[in-house]
Amino acid sequence: xxxxxxxxxxxxxxxxxxxxxxxxxxxxxxxxxxxxxxxxxxxxxxxxxxxxxxxxxxxxxxxxxxxxxxxxxxxxxxxxxxxxxxxxxxxxxxxxxxxxxxxxxxxxxxxxxxxxxxxxxxxxxxxxxxxxxxxxxxxxxxxxxxxxxxxxxxxxxxxxxxxxxxxxxxxxxxxxxxxxxxxxxxxxxxxxxxxxxxxxxxxxxxxxxxxxxxxxxxxxxxxxx
Amino acid sequence: xxxxxxxxxxxxxxxxxxxxxxxxxxxxxxxxxxxxxxxxxxxxxxxxxxxxxxxxxxxxxxxxxxxxxxxxxxxxxxxxxxxxxxxxxxxxxxxxxxxxxxxxxxxxxxxxxxxxxxxxxxxxxxxxxxxxxxxxxxxxxxxxxxxxxxxxxxxxxxxxxxxxxxxxxxxxxxxxxxxxxxxxxxxxxxxxxxxxxxxxxxxxxxxxxxxxxxxxxxxxxxxxxxxxxxxxxxxxxxxxxxxxxxxxxxxxxxxxxxxxxxxxxxxxxxxxxxxxxxxxxxxxxxxxxxxxxxxxxxxxxxxxxxxxxxxxxxxxxxxxxxxxxxxxxxxxxxxxxxxxxxxxxxxx
Numbered sequence: 358x359x360x361x362x363x364x365x366x367x368x369x370x371x372x373x374x375x376x377x378x379x380x381x382x383x384x385x386x387x388x389x390x391x392x393x394x395x396x397x398x399x400x401x402x403x404x405x406x407x408x409x410x411x412x413x414x415x416x417x418x419x420x421x422x423x424x425x426x427x428x429x430x431x432x433x434x435x436x437x438x439x440x441x442x443x444x445x446x447x448x449x450x451x452x453x454x455x456x457x458x459x460x461x462x463x464x465x466x467x468x469x470x471x472x473x474x475x476x477x478x479x480x481x482x483x484x485x486x487x488x489x490x491x492x493x494x495x496x497x498x499x500x501x502x503x504x505x506x507x508x509x510x511x512x513x514x515x516x517x518x519x520x521x522x523x524x525x526x527x528x529x530x531x532x533x534x535x536x537x538x539x540x541x542x543x544x545x546x547x548x549x550x551x552x553x554x555x556x557x558x559x560x561x562x563x564x565x566x567x568x569x570x571x572x573x574x575x576x577x578x579x580x581x582x
Numbered sequence: 583x584x585x586x587x588x589x590x591x592x593x594x595x596x597x598x599x600x601x602x603x604x605x606x607x608x609x610x611x612x613x614x615x616x617x618x619x620x621x622x623x624x625x626x627x628x629x630x631x632x633x634x635x636x637x638x639x640x641x642x643x644x645x646x647x648x649x650x651x652x653x654x655x656x657x658x659x660x661x662x663x664x665x666x667x668x669x670x671x672x673x674x675x676x677x678x679x680x681x682x683x684x685x686x687x688x689x690x691x692x693x694x695x696x697x698x699x700x701x702x703x704x705x706x707x708x709x710x711x712x713x714x715x716x717x718x719x720x721x722x723x724x725x726x727x728x729x730x731x732x733x734x735x736x737x738x739x740x741x742x743x744x745x746x747x748x749x750x751x752x753x754x755x756x757x758x759x760x761x762x763x764x765x766x767x768x769x770x771x772x773x774x775x776x777x778x779x780x781x782x783x784x785x786x787x788x789x790x791x792x793x794x795x796x797x798x799x800x801x802x803x804x805x806x807x808x809x810x811x812x813x814x815x816x817x818x819x820x821x822x823x824x825x826x827x828x829x830x831x832x833x834x835x836x837x838x839x840x841x842x843x844x845x846x847x848x849x850x851x852x853x854x855x856x857x858x859x860x861x862x863x864x865x866x867x868x869x870x871x872x873x874x875x876x877x878x879x880x881x882x883x884x885x886x887x888x889x890x891x892x893x894x895x896x897x898x899x900x901x902x903x904x905x906x907x908x909x910x911x912x913x914x915x916x917x918x919x920x921x922x923x924x925x926x927x928x929x930x
Contacts, residue, residue, distance in 0.1 A: 506752025
């Protein structure tokens with residue numbers, strides 16, 4: 358029996374079910390809609406585990422899931438050594454999201470990271486602390502900023518409603534995922550032209566540490582990693 | 583383990599007999615000071631933990647900051663300190679390096695002649711490590727700072743270059759940007775005023791950007807000289823000859839080169855065989871963020887080892903931590919785990 362981890366609610370779950378369904382594997386919630394117990398039809402030897410998308414990387418890394426569906430962003434953020442512990446099997450074509458850096462639109466002098474870096478230096482000199490960037494993607498953003506040579510900033514943790522952080526004066530800029538950019542605009546922010554940290558989508562991952570034999574499932578859904 | 587303890591005690595005794603007072607610092611350090619100093623990058627290396635009352639704390643990633651703080655708070659000058667104990671650093675994505683390692687350090691806060699103090703510190707490390715047959719590399723960030731200060735360009739551009747000395751790829755990108763006519767920047771969309779940054783600052787910077795677009799590029803001859811400076815590498819004596827000839831093209835580095843010559847003389851007086859010392863103008867620019875003058879490291883010919891010892895001058899750090907006061911500071915650390923391994927190798 359191998360364990361397949363799938364996000365436990367919302368659109369991500371529905372689209373994952375549809376993706377597998379189109380490949381002859383029917384996933385469903387058994388029992389009541391509120392119960393997190395899954396059913397698998399169309400292939401033998403697969404157990405469906407429903408859990409939060411944010412926990413799937415950790416479970417794959419520990420080998421407690423053989424395969425799992427979650428975003429590229431979450432795997433790259435949560436697993437420092439992700440290439441050692443998981444392998445992407447299929448990009449699933451939904452759950453698209455870009456991790457981007459955005460600043461207030463009223464900063465007319467800032468369109469790129471070079472500007473952000475220059476403003477960070479001024480900001481620190483004027484305010485006595487580093488320019489704050491609100492995000493929940495600490496590792497990814499820090500690595501990106503280091504590679505791009507942005508200094509004099511600090512990350513402040515924001516686990517939700519991040520686009521509101523500037524308006525609420527808890528940060529000067531944000532790094533968050535966006536699909537259409539509508540929320541960014543609605544919160545009076547603009548995306549930096551070179552501020553794309555990562556392009557993410559829902560991806561089927563295989564755990565390199567899990568012991569189960571996934572070949573039947575892989576053959577059934579017809580993917581070649 | 584007992585061998586390591588014995589080596590730590592021995593090194594500490596060497597530093598104490600050179601005139602250092604042994605001091606201790608806390609392992610748990612308030613995170614805000616370290617974060618303010620090093621920026622976010624330190625989070626990728628230091629263990630951060632949360633105290634519900636005291637806020638974020640860090641396991642000591644180095645001794646320099648607590649030692650400088652202690653000195654600035656209470657001590658008379660000149661002062662020489664030694665300390666020993668563990669530091670904690672993790673490598674994001676690299677599980678092979680040890681997270682906890684020992685250091686034994688020697689730091690000098692002294693307003694005496696800079697060349698003599700630098701030679702004193704280097705010679706002490708040189709003599710202490712002599713039995714191990716290590717390679718010594720040196721550099722001097724002061725040369726680069728002098729070269730930047732002498733560029734034919736605005737103070738704002740010089741400040742931008744100085745700020746990124748320790749980020750070589752960004753530094754090169756800035757140098758490229760400043761060596762050609764700047765395109766007028768596209769101006770952002772504009773929108774409702776939100777956040778702490780005020781509109782006058784935006785307006786002020788827009789004026790600066792316009793000035794920038796009108797500014798003359800840094801002359802190519804100066805860019806070439808600066809790049810030639812960064813390329814200088816070889817034995818200390820060779821490098822000095824190269825720098826003296828470069829100083830004819832780049833006269834602004836002359837006093838930094840004179841300082842190097844004075845240090846060379848002081849090193850000889852202190853008993854260092856200078857013919858065996860290496861020099862690289864770009865040495866230490868990636869790994870040694872707070873050093874702003876003379877820098878040095880001692881290396882074993884072993885793949886994957888860090889420097890067995892390293893150090894340098896960090897005057898600017900004392901200015902940041904001294905809240906208005908500053909003091910010339912030179913120091914360094916030895917990693918006793920590696921001198922022990924070298925000793926064990928010698929015995930086989």
